Amino acid sequence: MAQTYLFLTLSQVLTAICLDFRGYEPQTMLFCEVLRALDAPGVKYRREPGKAGLWLSYGNQGKLRWLEGEALVDFMCRQIDNANLDPEHLAAICRMIFQTPCRVDRHPDTGQPGIVVQTDMAAFQCRQCGHCCRRLDYRDGMTQADLERLKKMGRNDILAWVRTTRTVRGDITHRIWVIPGTNEFAPSCPFLKRGGCPHQWxxxxxxxRPDICRNYPVSRKHALMTGCPGFDIHTPGQPAPSGNPPNK
Ligand code: SF4
Ligand code: SF4
Incomplete structure (x- = not known):
């Protein structure tokens, strides 16, 4: 059964918040709500509707200046980190960001203080719409553990579509799904098949299947932000959002 609650220590909460900001940017309306809730002295902000950034002034700066992309995400993460929020206030910020019930608690084994985040995955049901397999980006999603597991099982039919290579930074990556004998990504996953009903995959x-597929989506917000209808929030077969595909 899917995990419906997640215990995060206070420092893990900050990491999860920054991952959320990076994963689903730009969330400028959310950023404004968070800044309002933080009520940080000296921070002024203004949205520009339709634009993926914020006008901000902070510290000794008098004039508002435009921040977007990584710089804006870094600014938001710093604001939350510097605010030294008490756990109750942090839980309220989590509710706003993760769009799910969050409460202060202690780890049942270690007694460490933290926040319990409800992932809501018990309400999830895959609609077999194929959206995640056809539209989301999971090209670098196969892990070393997946690879070892498939090797042990002798699944050469699957491994034939995996290409191990190095990124520009020198890290090893296992790319899926690459047409055997080429460097070309397949137009879609070769293991995705039409089901018996219309729109069924x-x-x-x-x-x-690789863990990245098995673990998708991890929460209601993840589903919502990446176009998955498994919480009955979209109609199966709905086109994916335009622009670069979000990560699976
Ligand atoms: S997008 Fe969601 S509902 Fe559709 S196939 Fe993927 S997990 Fe299932
Ligand atoms: S392996 Fe299965 S779940 Fe993963 S992308 Fe292909 S069809 Fe979808």
């Missing part, structure tokens, strides 16, 4: 390697 089926994973033909469901039991052994």
């Amino acid at each position: 089926i994973c033909s390697i469901h039991d052994v």
